[in-house]
Amino acid sequence: MTADPTLHSAYLPLRYVLTDTLAVRTSYDPLSIDSDHVISGRAQRGMLAAALRRAGRHDDLDAWVARGDIVRFAPAHPRLEPGADPVSGRLERAAVALPPPAYLYTPGKNGDTTVDVFGPTDPATPYRAVRDPVTPDRTFRAQVRTTAEQYLGRSRVGAGRQGLPFLTTTLDPGQVFEARWQLRAPDPDSLYALAERVVAALAEADGTLTLGSGGTRAHGGVRVAPADPDRLLSPDRVDPADPDRSRPAGAPVDLLLLSPALVVDDHGQHRPQFLVPAVLALLARVLPGTRAEVLASHVEAEAVGAYHRGYRGPMAQRWAARPGSVVRLRLDRDLTTEGARMLEAHPLGERVVDGHGQFTLACPPPPEPEPLAPVAVPLTGGTAPAPPAPEDDDRVRALFDDLLWNAAAPPVRAHARELAQGSAHLLTPLTPSLLGRLREVVAHPHHTPQDALAALERTVAGRPPRGSDDDDRSGARGVLRDRAVRALERARLLRPGRHGTVSVRAWLEGLADGTAAWWADNRPDPDHDPAYAEAVAAVDLTLFDGRPPRTRPSGLSESALSWERRASARLCLLLVASWLAEAARAARSVPDGPAPRERGGRR
Numbered sequence: 001m002t003a004d005p006t007l008h009s010a011y012l013p014l015r016y017v018l019t020d021t022l023a024v025r026t027s028y029d030p031l032s033i034d035s036d037h038v039i040s041g042r043a044q045r046g047m048l049a050a051a052l053r054r055a056g057r058h059d060d061l062d063a064w065v066a067r068g069d070i071v072r073f074a075p076a077h078p079r080l081e082p083g084a085d086p087v088s089g090r091l092e093r094a095a096v097a098l099p100p101p102a103y104l105y106t107p108g109k110n111g112d113t114t115v116d117v118f119g120p121t122d123p124a125t126p127y128r129a130v131r132d133p134v135t136p137d138r139t140f141r142a143q144v145r146t147t148a149e150q151y152l153g154r155s156r157v158g159a160g161r162q163g164l165p166f167l168t169t170t171l172d173p174g175q176v177f178e179a180r181w182q183l184r185a186p187d188p189d190s191l192y193a194l195a196e197r198v199v200a201a202l203a204e205a206d207g208t209l210t211l212g213s214g215g216t217r218a219h220g221g222v223r224v225a226p227a228d229p230d231r232l233l234s235p236d237r238v239d240p241a242d243p244d245r246s247r248p249a250g251a252p253v254d255l256l257l258l259s260p261a262l263v264v265d266d267h268g269q270h271r272p273q274f275l276v277p278a279v280l281a282l283l284a285r286v287l288p289g290t291r292a293e294v295l296a297s298h299v300e301a302e303a304v305g306a307y308h309r310g311y312r313g314p315m316a317q318r319w320a321a322r323p324g325s326v327v328r329l330r331l332d333r334d335l336t337t338e339g340a341r342m343l344e345a346h347p348l349g350e351r352v353v354d355g356h357g358q359f360t361l362a363c364p365p366p367p368e369p370e371p372l373a374p375v376a377v378p379l380t381g382g383t384a385p386a387p388p389a390p391e392d393d394d395r396v397r398a399l400f401d402d403l404l405w406n407a408a409a410p411p412v413r414a415h416a417r418e419l420a421q422g423s424a425h426l427l428t429p430l431t432p433s434l435l436g437r438l439r440e441v442v443a444h445p446h447h448t449p450q451d452a453l454a455a456l457e458r459t460v461a462g463r464p465p466r467g468s469d470d471d472d473r474s475g476a477r478g479v480l481r482d483r484a485v486r487a488l489e490r491a492r493l494l495r496p497g498r499h500g501t502v503s504v505r506a507w508l509e510g511l512a513d514g515t516a517a518w519w520a521d522n523r524p525d526p527d528h529d530p531a532y533a534e535a536v537a538a539v540d541l542t543l544f545d546g547r548p549p550r551t552r553p554s555g556l557s558e559s560a561l562s563w564e565r566r567a568s569a570r571l572c573l574l575l576v577a578s579w580l581a582e583a584a585r586a587a588r589s590v591p592d593g594p595a596p597r598e599r600g601g602r603r
Contacts, residue, residue: 007070008188009345011180011234012195013227014202016076016211017380018177020221021147021170024212035169035212037133037144038099038323039177041073041259041355043211047222048073051205060201068353069184070194074237075259075323075355076179078133078142078378079227084176087376088140094227096178097133097142097378098238098360099323101256102298104130104138106372113369114138118296118328120367134373136362137241143375145172170219173546176378178227180237182345195232237344238360245361247335252295254362255279255327260304260320261357263349272301272321278348279327286343295328304356320349320356328364335361396541403539404563405570411532412571413578415524418496420582426492426501427583434484435584442577449569453511456576460488460508497525508576515568522575523564526555536560 016039024035024043045065052061064071077098082091103118105127117127132141148169183198185191202209202224210220226232236245237258247253263278265271276297283292305317340361347357420427441459446452462485480488488505495502510518524532526548533548533555540546540557548555556564564571 007184007186008191009182009184010191010195011074011237012183012198012232013178013180013234014076015079015225015227016177016179017223018171018173018175018221019223020173021219022173022212022222023168023170023219035146035171037078037146037171039076039179039211041075041179041353044076044179044181045073045354047209047211047224048201051209052201054208055201055204057201060197064198071198072182072184072347072353073355074179074181074358076177077258078144079176079178080135080140080142080376080378081176081380084379085377087374091140091376094178095135095137095140096238097135097140098256098258100130100132100134101254101362102129102300102324102326103254103296103328104134104365106130107369112372114365114372115369116365116367118298118326118364130372132375136238136360138365138370139373141373141375142378145175145377146170147172173221174380176380180234182237183233192233199226199232235341237358243337245337245340247331247340247363249333249335250330252364253329253331253335254364255329255359256362257321257323257325257348258358258360259323259355260302261325261347261349261359262304262318262320262351263357270318270320272299272319272325275299275321275325275348276327279329282343282346282348283329283331286346287339289333291332293330293332295330297325297327299325299327400541400559401563401567403541404536404560405567407535407539408532408571409574411524411529411535412574414531415529416575416578417582418529419493420579420586422496423492423494423501424586426494427504427587429487429490430504430583430587431487432584432587434487435580435587437480439577439580439584442573442580449573450515452573453515453569453576457509457511460485460505495522497528511572511576515572516565519564519568519571519575520554523554523571526553530555 022035022039024039049061049065052058052065077096079094079096080088080091081094083089103116104114105117106112106114107122107125107127109126109128111128114130115121115127121127130141132143134141146169148167150165150167181198183191183194185194206223209222209224211222212220257275261272261275261278262270263272263274265274265277276294276299280292280294283290300322301319302322303317304320305315344358344360348359349357351357438456438459441456442452444452444455446455459480462480462482485505488508489503491504492501493504493507507522510521524530526533530548536556537543537548537560538546540560542557542559543549549557554561
C-alpha cells in the first residue's frame with residue numbers, strides 16, 4: 001500500500017482487559033487452537049468490523065475497516081500497570097512489554113544478566129536468548145498467563161460431523177494488553193475528530209466486543225477503552241523513556257520489529273531475509289539524501305496466516321520476518337525526533353492495515369551486562385473499567401442469582417457436614433428422634449424459606465403456635481417439652497475459625513435476629529474453608545479472573561454480597577436442614593449412648 005505523504009499520522013492507545021478466556025488461532029491443526037501471547041491486529045480488525053456491522057454503521061465499516069487507508073490496526077502487547085502485580089509495584093507508570101530484541105541474551109545456562117550479542121562475546125560462554133516480552137527500558141519482563149484445556153466439539157469438515165476431542169490454549173481472563181491503532185487524516189483537527197469517533201463506537205459496543213476464535217464457546221470477551229482518556233492521541237508508536245528521540249550522526253540506532261513483516265524480494269516472493277534491503281529502501285524513500293550503514297542484523301522467519309471465520313477456513317500462509325528482528329543502523333546525518341516518528345509511520349511490507357510490518361527505533365543497550373529483568377504478570381490495576389452490575393438488568397440478575405445458587409449449594413452442604421462431624425462429641429444430648437422432629441419442621445411445605453425458619457425458631461424456643469391451625473402450617477405438631485429444650489441448650493456447636501462454642505438452641509434461635517446477619521456470621525470462613533468463596537467467585541460475572549478478591553475479608557465481591565442478602569433465608573435454610581440431617585446421622589452412629597428418654601425427655 002502506497003503511503004499518502006499529505007496525511008497526518010498519530011496513534012490511538014487502547015487498553016484491553018480480557019473478561020473471558022481468549023483463543024487466537026495461530027496454527028492450522030483442526031483439533032488444536034494455540035493462542036499467541038500477542039493479540040494480532042487482524043483479530044482487532046474483526047472485532048471492530050463486527051461491532052460496526054451490528055450497529056448498522058456501514059459507512060464507517062467501509063472507511064475504517066475495508067479500505068485500510070485511515071485506520072491501521074496494531075498488535076496488542078502485554079501492559080504492566082503499577083500495583084496490579086506485586087512485582088510491578090515498583091513501576092512508576094504503566095509500561096508495555098514489546099517483543100524481545102534479537103540481540104538480548106543471557107550468558108550461561110541460568111544467567112542473571114543480559115548482554116548485547118551484537119557486541120563482543122566470549123566464544124567459550126553459552127548464550128541463551130531472552131524470549132519473554134520486555135519493556136523498552138529492559139527493566140521488566142512480562143509473563144502472560146495461559147490455560148490449556150480439552151473439550152468435546154463438532155467437526156466442521158466431512159459428512160459425519162462427528163464429535164471430536166479438541167485442545168485449546170487460551171489467555172487467562174483479567175489480563176491487560178495495549179494496542180496503538182494508527183490513525184491518518186488530512187489535518188490535526190480531523191485526526192482528533194477521527195479518534196473521538198472511533199472511541200465512541202467502541203464505547204457504544206461495550207459489553208458485546210469479542211476477540212479471537214471461539215465459535216459457540218465462551219471465549220474472547222474484552223473491554224476496550226482509551227489508555228488515557230484525557231490524551232487520546234500519541235505521536236509515538238511506543239512511549240519512549242526520553243521524549244527527545246533525536247540521535248546524532250554516526251550514533252547507532254536499532255530498528256526493532258514489533259509485528260511480522262511480509263517483505264518481498266525483487267521477484268515478488270515473500271522472503272524474510274529481505275528485511276534489511278526493505279529497511280534501506282524505506283530510509284531512502286522517507287529520508288531522502290540520508291545514507292545508512294548496516295552495523296548488524298538478526299532476522300528470524302515465521303509463518304503468518306489467519307483463520308477466516310466468515311469462510312470457515314484457513315487463509316494462505318506466508319513467510320514473514322518475526323517480531324523481535326533487529327537491524328542496527330548508523331546514519332550519516334542527525335536523526336531528529338520528527339524524523340524518527342516519520343519513519344515509524346511507514347510500516348514495512350504488505351498487509352499493513354492488519355498491523356504487519358510495524359517497528360520502533362530504539363537506542364542500543366550499553367556494552368556492559370545489565371541485570372536480568374524480573375517477571376511481572378499483566379494483571380488489571382486500579383484503573384480497570386468497572387464491570388457491568390447484574391442489578392442493572394432483571395434478566396441478567398435472575399441468571400446471576402441462579403449461577404451463584406447452583407455454585408454455592410454444594411460447598412454449603414459440605415460446610416454443614418463439617419459442622420456436624422466436628423461437633424459430634426458435643427452433640428450427645430441430642431437424640432435422632434429430636435433431630436428428626438426438627439427436620440420435619442423445616443421440611444414441611446412452607447410458602448417461603450422465611451416461614452420455615454420462623455417455624456423452626458418457634459419450635460426450638462418452646463413457644464406455642466400463634467393460631468389454632470398453625471400446627472398444620474408449620475409442621476411442628478405440638479411444642480417441645482422442657483427436657484427437649486434443655487437438651488438443645490446442653491448440646492454445643494463448634495464452628496471452625498471461631499473461638500469457643502455455642503449452644504444449639506442459641507445457634508438456631510439466632511435466626512430470629514435476621515437471616516442476613518445470621519448467614520454473615522455462619523457462612524464458611526474463607527481462611528478455614530475457601531471452597532465456598534472459590535465456587536461463588538468462579539461464576540461471579542463481576543470478577544475478571546474468577547478468583548476471590550483478596551482484599552475483602554468475606555472473599556466475595558460486592559455483587560455476590562448483595563446476592564447473599566437477597567438469598568440469605570434460602571442459604572440459612574439449606575445450611576440448617578443439611579446440618580440437622582448430618583447431626584442425626586452422627587447421633588445414630590454414637591455407640592452405647594444413654595437412652596433417648598434420659599436425654600430428650602417426654603415429648
